Amino acid sequence: MNQIEQIDIPQVIEKMTGRTTRPVTTSRARQDNFARRTFFVFTLLPVLLILIVTIALLARSWPILKAYPLSDLLFGTVWKPTNGQFGFWPFILGTFWVTAVGVLLAVPPCILTSIYLAEYAHTKLRSTAKPILDLLAAIPPVVYGVWGLLAIVPFVDKVLAPLSDRWLGSVSIFSVNQPTGFGILAAGIVLAVMIAPLIISVMYEIFSTVPNDLRHASLAVGATQWQTIRNIVLPQVAPGILAAIVLGASRALGETIAVLMVVGNIPQSPTSIFDSAYPLPALIANNYGEMMSIPLYDSALLSAALVLLVIILIFNILSILIIQRMLRRKWS
């Protein structure tokens, strides 16, 4: 009885909403209130920025969005600005191909490496590998691009393409139609190497969030280390692993300079990993600021940027939803 009478309604509302309902009197409370508002504003800032960028891009894209139906722009396959043809489809496809190849190449070795580093490696190896990974992550993309140009493109041209032609030539995604070395595979390899340090680093951190007590509980009943990793550790970290992959993929989706140096930059709809492609970031970087006399060209490039932004946003939102679902399933 007593308990019920004593409930303090303003306090309950405060707890539920995080908002103060009673008059603020003391200066400490005012300070607290100020701090809370400041933090709130800074939390909102990134969201605001995305909104501002989107609106700005939308405004600049407006002329071309008005001139052509959206489906013609998104799914049009011909890019001839001088003829007034602005089809983004080859670029959208190029973006997906390059990202997919990069992520597919990077993920398996990254998972194995992070398992090894987090679960098996000696402390000494761990403490040398970590700084090296951080260093790799800090190398500027243009350096990776030069390396791709000098090493990977010839390697694809002289080694991988002939091999694939010989053994896998009948499978269309492995067939060699444009034997130059420049193309999706070269870009994918460069991207994979670029995003690997980031992915490994994040995965490693995620592995180290699993308490040792759990590993020990499993080892104590006579499980091997691999059984412990497979049965206990991996199920725990699965959502985190996915998050690390998403992070790497987002990086790959937006990567510009290293990709455009090795991808060939031909606006076509690729069908094989040896084909050249022309991802959206490369399109924008290569052409923005040039030939601006062509009508609607500027607007077209900015709407390409808008498309890229929307792709990245949708990709991230979908991933967050999936990860949340996995987490919820884990705790229920």
Place this chain on the structure above:
Amino acid sequence: MLHSYSAPQQGQIMDSHIQVKNLNVYYGKQQALKNINIEIPKNQITVIMGPSGCGKTTLLKSLNRFLELNDGTQIDGEVLVDGQNIYDRDVDVTEVRKVVGLLAQRPSPLPMSIYDNVVYGMNIHRMKSDRKEYKAAVRHYLEIAGLWEEVHKRLHDPATSLSIGQQQRLCLARGLAVEPEIILGDEPTSALDPISSQNIESRLIELKQQYTTVIVTHTLRQAKRLADYVIYMYLGEVIEAGPAKEVFGNPQHERTRAYLEGQI
């Protein structure tokens, strides 16, 4: 001056299950155990006591080869279980840990259901052939751990939904399910409330006919309730070891006496 204790001089053990011979353990350069020689009697409760940092946990972990989970530990000497040195090169460490079970200080339920926790080790060792056998075994070990009554209606709830005391009994059931011969406990009741502690103590006493039990404890009263055999350690050495009656009643060594008196 401290004299390291050597087993044969004092009350001989009729039937020893574990023999530790000339065991020295180093964490890096720091020596944590110094020339340990002890015997641990079969199917009795042995209690390891001593001030904080004296090496109790280290000694316990040397018995199921948990020391090697830390990088940079160096282990010299022998630990014989049923006459077999568990540090021999051709010994399978998972076999050692199957025979020598461990009850941790903090309950560590695996992130799965109550049922799956008990099944976990049996499954690892493929000890049963079908679901019915697993079901029966789960019931059996939960009964032994004194948990069946409380959980049999919610076997498929997550183990973390249990109270801390229940979790510790679940961990006991999980450990017993792989049919060990030896149970190690590193202060297994220190995280528990008095009633849950008492519950675990009763289980250990019930089980001692079938299992050799080695417990580290900080509470003298618990030691007195449980111990058949006592090992007193100080600064990495075993100072005194013997049957509980002798050690508690008439400690031979000055340090032991001081510890026993200081604690009451």
